[in-house]
Amino acid sequence: QVQLQQWGTRLLKPSDTLSLTCAVSGGSFSDYCWTWIRQPPGKGLEWIGQIIQSGSTNYNPSLKSRVTISVDTSKNQFSLKLSSVTAADTAVYYCAGGRHYFGPADYWGQGTLVTVSS
Amino acid sequence: DIVMTQSPDSLAVSLGERATISCKSSQSVLFSSNSKNYLAWYQQKPGQPPKLLIYWASTRESGVPDRFSGSGSGTDFTLTVSSLQAEDVAVYYCQQYFNTPFTFGPGTKVDIK
Numbered sequence: 001q002v003q004l005q006q007w008g009t010r011l012l013k014p015s016d017t018l019s020l021t022c023a024v025s026g027g028s029f030s031d032y033c034w035t036w037i038r039q040p041p042g043k044g045l046e047w048i049g050q051i052i053q054s055g056s057t058n059y060n061p062s063l064k065s066r067v068t069i070s071v072d073t074s075k076n077q078f079s080l081k082l083s084s085v086t087a088a089d090t091a092v093y094y095c096a097g098g099r100h101y102f103g104p105a106d107y108w109g110q111g112t113l114v115t116v117s118s
Numbered sequence: 119d120i121v122m123t124q125s126p127d128s129l130a131v132s133l134g135e136r137a138t139i140s141c142k143s144s145q146s147v148l149f150s151s152n153s154k155n156y157l158a159w160y161q162q163k164p165g166q167p168p169k170l171l172i173y174w175a176s177t178r179e180s181g182v183p184d185r186f187s188g189s190g191s192g193t194d195f196t197l198t199v200s201s202l203q204a205e206d207v208a209v210y211y212c213q214q215y216f217n218t219p220f221t222f223g224p225g226t227k228v229d230i231k
Contacts, residue, residue, distance in 0.1 A: 044211065044222055044223075044224050044225050045160075045168065045213075045222040045225075046222070047213075047218075047219050047221065047222070049219075050218075058218045058219075059219075060219040061119075061219065062219070094167050094168075096167075100215075102156060102215050102216070103173070103215055104158035104160075104170050104173045104213060104215055105160075105168070105170060106170050108167035108169070110167060111167050
């Protein structure tokens, strides 16, 4: 059973860079597509982007200029960086994994609430 | 982007009764080459991450009770809970993974009447 454990900075100031990492265990890292999804408090889900082992990425155009998703296959980890954050980026950020590049998120991390406040 | 809509926004159903949620996409998510609908359903309980229930519009994820079923094709989809249990109280989201960015519906909150 694939398990995802995520961590990162939880409180940021406007213009800071958000940084989160997700560690994968219990499965073959190369067999899955890895995704970041966020959810503002009390609101719905927003797909941020995805990456596969080769490093190939897809980003949401609404965030593309500020987002970088990277992978460290030696550690079975993938990461999210979001630059120039504002209060609108306050959300629970989830890492997730799926069996297909064009597929749903089968496995989810526990979520990290990131708050942007001056 | 493909826009996903859901109806109703919320519903309350008596225990043991049927709950039905509708999801519509702004364009077809049916891939003609493999005849698959690129549509998933998730369940989210308070304080928890979403849980995958249904993918390819009608394939139940392993371990998901068979009271959950998905149907539909093209742009119109339905999630049905045939006999609502107390543990089914949650928000339900549909998601298309036909085109990036993969987009979610706004969610439907299901409660017990």
